[in-house]
Amino acid sequence: MDQKNLFLAFFRASMLGYGGGLSAIPLMKKEVVDTYKWMDDEEFSDILALSNTLPGPINTKMSGYIGFRLCGFLGLVNAVIATVLPTAILMILLLTVLNAYKDSPLVQGMANGVLPVAGVMIGVLAWDFFQKSRAGMGWLPTIIYTIISLFVMELLGIHPALLIAGLIGIALFSNADFRKERQVKDK
Numbered sequence: 001m002d003q004k005n006l007f008l009a010f011f012r013a014s015m016l017g018y019g020g021g022l023s024a025i026p027l028m029k030k031e032v033v034d035t036y037k038w039m040d041d042e043e044f045s046d047i048l049a050l051s052n053t054l055p056g057p058i059n060t061k062m063s064g065y066i067g068f069r070l071c072g073f074l075g076l077v078n079a080v081i082a083t084v085l086p087t088a089i090l091m092i093l094l095l096t097v098l099n100a101y102k103d104s105p106l107v108q109g110m111a112n113g114v115l116p117v118a119g120v121m122i123g124v125l126a127w128d129f130f131q132k133s134r135a136g137m138g139w140l141p142t143i144i145y146t147i148i149s150l151f152v153m154e155l156l157g158i159h160p161a162l163l164i165a166g167l168i169g170i171a172l173f174s175n176a177d178f179r180k181e182r183q184v185k186d187k
Helices: 003-016 021-035 041-053 058-100 105-137 139-155 160-174 176-186
Strands: none
Touching: 003 021, 003 058, 021 041, 021 058, 021 105, 041 058, 041 105, 041 160, 105 139, 139 160
16 A cells, blocks of 8 residues: 555545535545545445544544554554644634635635535535445335434434444344354354
């Protein structure tokens, strides 16, 4: 594995992912899955789900895990530095410039334009995951799980990490092969 490509992939995703960690996830997916083909969509989805269950910024968790998985400890450090460095540089530069011109209509328009773009990028990623889920389970289970998940998170106020852990548990324990394997190990 080339450390330079690992650095460039996460640096580009972080540099272009203006608007917060969530806006960089589709860019990270493009680099990791589409450009370099280090993993497939399913593996990336699993890493995203795992990263959502842990505390802290999602970009650094995902880049650290992917870097470690690809290149060990050196890959972890490389990927995290590549993810954090653009943010630190941009914060220093942009905050200085934005503070000087904060009342300018151009700067206010630019800041207002970031939210819709980030929303669309996150929506495209969610639709992509929804389509993959539909292909794996079919329409009915996908729609049912989506509605139940929204209900549990929004109306009952349960944290997404607990919901994801519950869904993983249901998937594992409903898998007949997993149950047979557990039974063999228990004997």
